[in-house]
Structure formats: C-alpha cells, structure tokens
Amino acid sequence: MKEKIMTEYNRWLEADYIDDETKEEIKRLQDFPEQLQDSFYKSxxxxxxxxxxxxxxxxxxLNCYTVRRITQGYAQFLQKNYKNEANTHGVVIAYDNRHYSKEFALEVARTLAANKINAYLFSQITTTPELSYAVRYLKTVGGVVITASHNPPQYNGYKVYDETGCQMVPELAEQLVAEIQTIQSYDISVADEEDEHIHLLDTSIDEDFLNDELAVLHHSDVFSELSDDFKVLYTPLHGTGRKPVLEGLSRLGLKKVYTVEEQLVPDPEFSTVELPNPEDVKAFTLALEVARKEDISLLLATDPDCDRVGVMVRTNKGEYQALNGNQIGALVIYYLLSTNEEWKKQPKPYIASSIVTSDLGEVIAKDFGVESVRTLTGFKYIGEQMNQRLKDQTFIMGYEESYGFLVSLLERDKDGVSASFVLTEMAAYYWQQGKTLVDVLHELDERYGYYREALISLTLPGQKGMAEIQALMQKLRYLDLENESFIHQRIDYLKDETGLPKADVLQFTLKNQAKIFVRPSGTEPKIKFYIGVCGSSEKEAQEQIYVCQQWIQKIQED
Ligand SMILES: O=P(O)(O)OC[C@H]1O[C@H](O)[C@H](O)[C@@H](O)[C@@H]1O
Structure with a gap:
C-alpha cells in the first residue's frame, strides 16, 4: 500500500503538467505523513x-486536476449517451461561495468546451435548486454544481445532474465512474476562458426561477392580511440563499423580515458559525440574538447551497424551539393536504421520503388517502420516483429527515428557496388562526401519536475512520440477535429483498415497533444511527428513545 501511495505521490511531483505551486504543496506534505497518505491512497x-x-x-x-479528470469522464459519458446533442444542448454549471468553487466551475466549463460541449456558466454564486431548475429550463443534457453543501470550510464537492435536473442515480453514476476510470492521466486539455463554447448566463434566469418558485404557493393571500407582529428572520449562513430568499420574502409582501447582517456575507470560512448546517441548532445562535430582541415569530436558515432549510419557532411561552426535518416535513404534508382541495381532483397523489425519515409523514399521507413512497437516502431517489410517476400520478411533496424538502415539479432536487416560502406561508396561515407551528405539532401528536426521533452520528475521518465505520457495520450485520432481547428483526438492505436497490443500510425493528437504521454517510466521514419511535405520550416516546440510545452506546463500547 505504502509503495502504491509513494508511486502516485511521485507521479504528481514529477509530472510536467502539474503547476509549480501545486508541486510545492505536494512537497510540504512530506512533513505530514498522515495527510500525505490520505491525499494519495485513492481517487x-x-x-x-x-x-x-x-x-x-x-x-x-478536490483540485483543478481532479476536477478536470472528473469532467473529462463526464464529457465522454455525455457524448456516448447523447451523441451530438451533448455538444449542442450542453451542460449548465453553478457554484457556491466556497473556496475555489468559482475556479473549479470554470475548470468544468473549460474542460467541457475543450470537448466542444456548450457550457452555460452562472456568472455569480447560485443555489443548488436553481441549478436543477436551470437544467430543465435550458434543456441541457446535464448540470454540475460545485458545492460541498454544509460540510466544513476545507471541503468542496462536485454534484452531477442528469437531463431532468435530478442528481445522477447509481446506474448513471456507475457509467460515469467507469468513464472517469478510463482516464489514467491528469494531463487533460482545457479550452480558454473565452472559448466560443463557454456562455455566461445573464440574470433573466434568476428572475424566472424566483417567479416560478413564488407561484408554488397556494395561500399567498394570507400575507396581505397579516398583522405586524408576525415577524420572520432569514439567514443564508453566508451561503447562496441570500438573493432569492430575501427577494422572494419581500415580494410576498412581508413587512417584517429580519436577518443576521454578518451572515449575509458570502464567506467561504463561514466565520460566524461552527458549521453552516441548519440541522445543528448552534447555527441559529446569532439569529436567536436578533429574534429575542425583536420578538420574531419564525426563524429560517438555509445551508450554503440553499437546498436545505432549518426552522425555529417562537412558542406561546416566548421560548424558541428548533424543529427537526421530520417535524417540518410532517407539518408541510399536513398543511398541503388539509388546507387545499386542489390535489383531490388530481390523479393518484403521492408523497416520497427516504426510509430513514420518520413514519409520521407516511401516517398523515395515508390518513388523507395519499400514497407514501419510500426510497433510499439521497434526494436523487426521490427525483427518480418523480420522473417515473410523472405520467399518471400527482406529486405532493418529497422530503428527507436531513432537512431537504420539495413541493413542486420545478426541480428534481430538494429546494431551500421554495421551502422557505412555503414554511413562511404555513406559519402565517396558522398565525392567523392564533397558532404557532409548535401548536400544530401538538395537534399532530394528539391525532397520530407521539412520533419522536433521534440521530446519533459518529464522525470517523480519514482512511482509519473509514475502516472503523466498516468494522462497525460488519459487527451489526452479524450481531447474534439471540443475545439482544428487545430486537425483533434485522433487515440488511445489502442482502435482503426490500424492493429497493441494494445498499449498505441495516434496519433493526424493536419489539415495540421502534426502528433503528444504521448506515455510513455518503457525504461525510460518519456512521449514522437513526432512531424512530412512536409512544402514546411524550414520556413513553422519550423512554423508548433512551433505550435505543443505550443499546447503540453498548454496541460501540463492546
Ligand atoms: O447521510 P448522507 O449520506 O450524508 O446524506 C445526507 C444528505 O446529504 C445530501 O444533502 C443529500 O443530497 C441528501 O439527499 C442526503 O439526505
């Protein structure tokens, strides 16, 4: 292994196409053997x-060489699948505010252009939902967005979209990976920035996107009657959401919109937050300071590429409560189904969510006679379902516990922009009835049972961490259930027939019907344990969660 790593290391160091600055950086790694190993042991x-x-x-x-290699593979993949159409219809490229996002986006455009594929490049930082929208709007054969979503500042990423605006499902991604693997060298030709195949997009697409996003609302009339004491705060957490979300909220006629000034700055270091992740309540720290001072009713925070949104609500007692992705999803489903009759006239309505998402959304949907479709984790699977059901079914909503929501057919990925609008409308709608979103959640408890969830994530970075995650998965996969008295059943999504594609996920169903899912994250060096319970009271639900947490701890320690 060591030898293989050093061969690759020397290959980079000696290659004449690698620039001097990169080579200096490579040499510096000699003083950091662990980093060196992690940087060179695989692609x-x-x-x-x-x-x-x-x-x-x-x-x-992620660097310009790996970006070019991935893009070269992508170009070959597109030309194989779409022939000449790949070149003419081209690819749309967006980027967020991270370090090198803009530079990498340009490398994508230059590599595609060198292959004579038209590259439509956004001229400023743009949200991921707008990229998904743009693929459909411009009728390109695909899209790329340079973002690492909510990861720490040292990360970046390369998301690829198919011609429907859906992130590539494994079948396509495997073809793409196979194509990338045929490219052995990082010596890849790129076109000039001025190449005729590179087209900078103007702002007309932003305007159409925003108008379409606002048109998703059913009760936007609610805003004209709102009293001034309904106050909303929005923060983009230094990311791309600022323009569309703030502009949209103002167009809705909301008079009282607040923000966190410092977090409007598109800062690649995300300096005012520990992590730019709305799942982490600490991301709301500064927002809460403003909220407490101004008595704000609803707080919204989107992640850097604005595909996900987190919510905090001021309760009747004047306290602030964070809602999790399961609660937000359940509220939106209930709101969409109970306050609007339109969907009843449409054929076979359905909602879609991932298997690790709470059962509450499904229970509500079924109560209204709406089908619930389950997918593996990853919004691409929800997008895939939307494409498959386009002809004869009506899409109501897709969501994941990880704060991704989509309520329209404008995109095939989660959308923090339209979700922010829907959540604001929903909060305003109930506000008019004298209720906060927390009050509505209590109503759902009474009506459907006390659904509660907990997520335990263990961060295990690097090569060593990856091995630990795999060892833990193996241990759970072969754990003798005879000794685990409260577990009723184990489903192994890698081996058992579940009706879903094979995946490295384990599901433990407990004797009281509670569920624990375990899976390695596909976006971060983490193993995730998702606990989902339903009790007849808050106390009973919390007790069930506690038992699950104890078990997970025991497994780790044994
Ligand atoms: O649990 P992970 O594999 O890290 O995925 C967590 C989330 O990551 C991204 O945001 C994906 O787009 C989501 O679909 C997914 O739910």
Missing amino acids: LEFGTAGARGIVGVGPNR
Whole structure:
C-alpha cells in the first residue's frame, strides 16, 4: 500500500503538467505523513451526492486536476449517451461561495468546451435548486454544481445532474465512474476562458426561477392580511440563499423580515458559525440574538447551497424551539393536504421520503388517502420516483429527515428557496388562526401519536475512520440477535429483498415497533444511527428513545 501511495505521490511531483505551486504543496506534505497518505491512497469517490472531499493536492482531494479528470469522464459519458446533442444542448454549471468553487466551475466549463460541449456558466454564486431548475429550463443534457453543501470550510464537492435536473442515480453514476476510470492521466486539455463554447448566463434566469418558485404557493393571500407582529428572520449562513430568499420574502409582501447582517456575507470560512448546517441548532445562535430582541415569530436558515432549510419557532411561552426535518416535513404534508382541495381532483397523489425519515409523514399521507413512497437516502431517489410517476400520478411533496424538502415539479432536487416560502406561508396561515407551528405539532401528536426521533452520528475521518465505520457495520450485520432481547428483526438492505436497490443500510425493528437504521454517510466521514419511535405520550416516546440510545452506546463500547 505504502509503495502504491509513494508511486502516485511521485507521479504528481514529477509530472510536467502539474503547476509549480501545486508541486510545492505536494512537497510540504512530506512533513505530514498522515495527510500525505490520505491525499494519495485513492481517487475521490462518488457518494450520496457526487464527489465530495477536502480541497488540496493529490487524487483523493478536490483540485483543478481532479476536477478536470472528473469532467473529462463526464464529457465522454455525455457524448456516448447523447451523441451530438451533448455538444449542442450542453451542460449548465453553478457554484457556491466556497473556496475555489468559482475556479473549479470554470475548470468544468473549460474542460467541457475543450470537448466542444456548450457550457452555460452562472456568472455569480447560485443555489443548488436553481441549478436543477436551470437544467430543465435550458434543456441541457446535464448540470454540475460545485458545492460541498454544509460540510466544513476545507471541503468542496462536485454534484452531477442528469437531463431532468435530478442528481445522477447509481446506474448513471456507475457509467460515469467507469468513464472517469478510463482516464489514467491528469494531463487533460482545457479550452480558454473565452472559448466560443463557454456562455455566461445573464440574470433573466434568476428572475424566472424566483417567479416560478413564488407561484408554488397556494395561500399567498394570507400575507396581505397579516398583522405586524408576525415577524420572520432569514439567514443564508453566508451561503447562496441570500438573493432569492430575501427577494422572494419581500415580494410576498412581508413587512417584517429580519436577518443576521454578518451572515449575509458570502464567506467561504463561514466565520460566524461552527458549521453552516441548519440541522445543528448552534447555527441559529446569532439569529436567536436578533429574534429575542425583536420578538420574531419564525426563524429560517438555509445551508450554503440553499437546498436545505432549518426552522425555529417562537412558542406561546416566548421560548424558541428548533424543529427537526421530520417535524417540518410532517407539518408541510399536513398543511398541503388539509388546507387545499386542489390535489383531490388530481390523479393518484403521492408523497416520497427516504426510509430513514420518520413514519409520521407516511401516517398523515395515508390518513388523507395519499400514497407514501419510500426510497433510499439521497434526494436523487426521490427525483427518480418523480420522473417515473410523472405520467399518471400527482406529486405532493418529497422530503428527507436531513432537512431537504420539495413541493413542486420545478426541480428534481430538494429546494431551500421554495421551502422557505412555503414554511413562511404555513406559519402565517396558522398565525392567523392564533397558532404557532409548535401548536400544530401538538395537534399532530394528539391525532397520530407521539412520533419522536433521534440521530446519533459518529464522525470517523480519514482512511482509519473509514475502516472503523466498516468494522462497525460488519459487527451489526452479524450481531447474534439471540443475545439482544428487545430486537425483533434485522433487515440488511445489502442482502435482503426490500424492493429497493441494494445498499449498505441495516434496519433493526424493536419489539415495540421502534426502528433503528444504521448506515455510513455518503457525504461525510460518519456512521449514522437513526432512531424512530412512536409512544402514546411524550414520556413513553422519550423512554423508548433512551433505550435505543443505550443499546447503540453498548454496541460501540463492546
Ligand atoms: O447521510 P448522507 O449520506 O450524508 O446524506 C445526507 C444528505 O446529504 C445530501 O444533502 C443529500 O443530497 C441528501 O439527499 C442526503 O439526505
């Protein structure tokens, strides 16, 4: 292994096409053997959401050479699948505010252009949902967005979209990977920035995107009657959401929109937050300071590429409560189905969510006679379902516990822009009835049972971490259930027939029907344990969660 790593290391160091600055960086790695090993031991892989990695030198890092190699493979893949159409229809490329996002986006465009494929490049930082929208709007054969979503600042990523605006499903991603693997060298030709195949997009697409996103709402009239004490705060957490979300909220006629000034700055270091992830309540720290001062009713925060949104709500007691992705999803489903009759006139309505998402959404949907479709983790699988059901079914909503929501057919990926609008409308709608979103959640508890969830994520970075994650999965896969008295059943999504594609996921169903899912993350060096329970009271639900947490801890320690 060591020898293989050093061969690759020397190959980079000696290659004449690698620039001097990169070579200096490569040499510096000699003083950091662990980093050296991690940078050179393999090539970047495609996971849940494309390739994601630390920005740096070497094949296992994101840099202009690995970006060019992936893009060269992508160009070959497109030309094989779409022939001449690949060149003419081309690819649209967006990027967020991370380090090197803009530079990498340009490398994608230059590599595609060298292959005579038209590259439509956004001229400023853009949200991921707008990229998905743009693929459909411009009728390109695909799309790329340079972003690492909510990962720490040292990361970046390369997400690839198909011609429907859906992130590539494994079948396509495998073909793409096979194509990338045929490229042994990082010596890849790129066109000039001024090449005729590179087209900078103007802002007309932003305007159409925003108008279409606002048109998704059913009750936007609610805003005209709102009292001034309904106040909303929005923060993009230094990311791309600022323009569309703030502009949209103002067009809705909301008079009282607040923000966190410092977080409007598109900062690649995300300096005012530990992690730019709305799943982490700490991301709301500054927002809460403003909220407490101004008595704000609803707080929204989107992640850097604005495909996901987190929510905090001021309760009747004046306290602020964070909602998790399962609660937000359940509220939106309930809101869409109970306050609007339109969907009843449409054929075979359905919602879609991932298997690790709470059962509550499904229970609500079924209560309204709406089908619930389950997929593996990754919004691409929801997008895939939307494409497959386009002809004869009606899409109501797709969502994941990880704060991704989509309520329209405008895209095939989760959308923090339209979700922000829907959540604001929903909060305003109930506000008019004297209720907060937390009050509505209590109503759902009463009506459907106390669905509660907990997520345990263990971060295990690098090569060593990956081995630990695999060892833990193996241990759970072969654990003798005879000794685990409260577990009723284990489903192995890699081996058992579940009706879904094979995946490295384990499901433990407990005797009381609670569920624990375990899977390695596809976007971060983590193993995730998802606990989902349903009790007849808050206390009972919390007790069930506690038992699951204890079991997970025991497994780790044994
Ligand atoms: O659990 P992971 O594999 O890290 O995925 C967590 C989330 O990551 C990205 O945001 C994907 O687009 C989502 O679809 C996924 O749910």
